[in-house]
Amino acid sequence: MTSTYRSTNTQGSVPGQPRRRLPIPTVADIVRAVTSGEIRVRITAYDGSAIGPEDATVGLHVASERGLSYVLTAPGDLGMARAYVTGDLEVRGVHPGDPHEALRQLADGLRLRLPSAAEALRLVRGLGWERLRPPPPPPQEATPAWRRALAGLRHARGRDAEAIHHHYDVSNRFYELVLGPSMTYTCAVFRSESDTLEQAQANKYDLVAGKLALKPGQRLLDVGCGWGGMVRHAAREYGVRALGVTLSRQQAEWAQAAIEREGLGHLAEVRHLDYRDAPLEQFDAVSSIGLTEHIGVKNYPRYLATLRDRLKPGGRLLNHCITRSDNRTSHKPGAFIDRYVFPDGELASPGRLVGAVHDAAFEVQHEENLRLHYALTLAGWNRNLVEHWDECVAEVGLGTARVWGLYMAGSRLAFERNEIQLHQILATKTTRDGVSSYPLRPDWTA
Incomplete structure (x- = not known):
């Protein structure tokens, strides 16, 4: 996928002066911002960043920018599922027909937390607001409940x-x-x-x-x-x-x-x-x-x-x-x-x-x-x-x-x-x- 990221993001504050350059956060930076405690699984990404122990038996690989956008625009299991179903998020060390061990290790080795408002704003500015534009969901996904309601009441x-x-x-x-x-x-x-x-x-x-x-x-x-x-x-x-x-x-x-x-x-x-x-x-x-x-x-x-x-x-x-x-x-x-x-x-x-x-x-x-x-x-x-x-x-x-x-x-x-x-x-x-x-x-x- 062609990158839409710029090498840096800029943000001006004083007219006539050079715009301040913001470092672009890596996927590893994002993981650090949304987790707490020790990370016991290996997470790697398309941008070359990595976090977690190198000798971990299972791990996650964010394979594309689209995968990152899936995760960012639908935090929790829905975004990760979208990225996984499309192949933009790879689970390594297990067979895709039975990722039980990976799920067990992720449940035990990855504590999620909400970043502060300042942290979230800094990450988004660094990434670019376009990262918050949701990619189309995979074809295996059912329509959301509000759209199902157009076809009739729940359990009609x-x-x-x-x-x-x-x-x-x-x-x-x-x-x-x-x-x-x-x-x-x-x-x-x-x-x-x-x-x-x-x-x-x-x-x-x-x-x-x-x-x-x-x-x-x-x-x-x-x-x-x-x-x-x-x-x-x-x-x-x-x-x-x-x-x-x-x-x-x-x-x-x-x-x-x-x-x-x-x-x-x-x-x-x-x-x-x-x-x-x-x-x-x-x-x-x-x-x-x-x-x-x-x-x-x-x-x-x-x-x-x-x-x-x-x-x-x-x-x-x-x-x-x-x-x-x-x-x-x-x-x-x-x-x-x-x-x-x-x-x-x-x-x-x-x-x-x-x-x-x-x-x-x-x-x-x-x-x-x-x-x-x-x-x-x-x-x-x-x-x-x-x-x-x-x-x-x-x-x-x-x-x-x-x-x-x-x-x-x-x-x-x-x-x-x-x-x-x-x-x-x-x-x-x-x-x-x-x-x-x-x-x-x-x-x-x-």
Whole structure:
């Protein structure tokens, strides 16, 4: 990229006298201004400057002026993500399919701070105000929330459909490579860390089926069913008549084809359908595995009432979703997750969710946290992305592959550090006279 920097910046103060020349700050100067304490990672830049220990095992390289502008015009994770996705910010010492170790070291070795107003003004004057002109964002970035609002209110049907399309309609082949044969894009359950990803996903489906007490001939509704993993497992292993619904047309087409390949068409079906339009038949059980994150916290009452209305008296609901680890953190995601991963996604604390389940006239029977299981699941997906990196890049492009490596590795770190959790809540549609059909002790095993 052609440089727009001048060798120096000048600033006049007295008419008729030579303009005072300001030194142009280097990238290393900028890093010093916005960090505190010891920098334990290596940061280098296109201008030849560097900061941090030379023997660091991982590091960042600001490869261009555009990369610097991305970081300066969107401080925090959004600007760094933009620069990384375009290749203007390189992460060295790790594979782009799994930058987990780099993210861990950056989290521990780089303390950010806000520079003083005088420091910020001096840096900007030295760099030139043109550096604060935002470059166009990468094509992988969703529109900002204020522009999404033009297409409808948050979590209106059309806007929800577009958000699901952004994340899930990337490429079925890409998902096959990353998720593995189960095509399951939710937290697995590991009996031990030696379990394969496929074993752990089967464990998860068995755990859900056990909690729901599924038996041959029963009816199961799986909302937000993805590629139909739970639907096919319930039909194949438990003889259940299962219906799955998803807002992703690509998922529905893949899932229905898989059902036919496995000879399960007499028991299982997946429809391209909003969960709010699922049939009002009385189901014996409802599973929601990874849908609640897309609902919106203020919509929990309507969402849970919709599921309750589809259950028989005494029927069971299993809600499986990512949560915050406390009630203080905002429900809204960070800028990177909102713009590149889950537009309009929201997370609440497990307590908020349990309260909403109670308020919807369910009786909560059991709850458990599978936080560390999701960290192991994400590590498995990152390994698959690394193993199939070239084919993934050929399928979706380098920028999108980088987004996925970054997003999964960052999420893994957040689960490991208890910033987010994964909770399963089991509830029954208990009758007004107190009949729940739930036994004195759980009739399922972990």
